Amino acid sequence: MLVKELDLTEPVVCLIDDYLNQSARLLSENNLKYLPVVESHAHRNVIGFVTDKEICRQAIAKGLDPKKTTVGRIMNHRFFTVGPDTRTDECWRIMKENDVDFLFVNKEDNSCSGIVTKDQLPEKDFFFDTSRIQIQYAKTDRLF
């Protein structure tokens, strides 16, 4: 299966100069876990992201006022991207190898067109099916 076959929507984004209260409102109002930070609304290439974790641990814990602190100061720079023609099993491999739960999907012009999470991948079922297969083999004595 390819990424472009998944039901992805163009994500809500924020800018590096937005204040944290603005980005927190976007996270809350849109019920988001991940908020990409892009260079500009015109050219939506991702340069980082923020979550509740960054807001709490990189700002609140350090005593920074969220109304005076910009996204650029606390955003997370560690992210991975794939294209629409990337296979979903490759996405799963990238997530597992790098211990991340999501990937940004970029179009040819490097603008962000979606976010793919582990829950959306068909491989998540295969992961649990593997343990069921082991149980099936054990029941039929094929391991012995």
Next chain:
Amino acid sequence: MKVEEIMTKNPACCTSDAKLQEVAQMMVDNNCGCIPVVESDENKKPIGMITDRDITVRTVAEGKNPLDLTAGDIMSDQVVTVKSDSSVEECCNKMEENQVRRIAVVDEKGACCGIVAQADVAINADQSKTAEVVQKVSSAS
């Protein structure tokens, strides 16, 4: 399998008068996104839970300054608990019934002694199922 076998033991806790900056620092120090709120440091009876999501949406997103607020101001006060000697299955049922992703574990005195998250259940449930079946097959042959 008992809850006490899969839980994170002795989690960092705070009281309701803890400042949110202090709570956020505890999340950094303990690398966690959830802090149980207890009645007192002495009895550790759970009275609420506070997560990084609570801090973000209930203060920052609403334009409030979290540096002026305490855990008691924003914590979720519907605490779901499970006893440490309960089964993992009972724990799962409680999480499903109450639609929570984390549950506080209490000892015989009602003091918070652990936390179980959905990920803890998922990892250990698969392993226990596999181990149980292999054991049954081994004993039969």
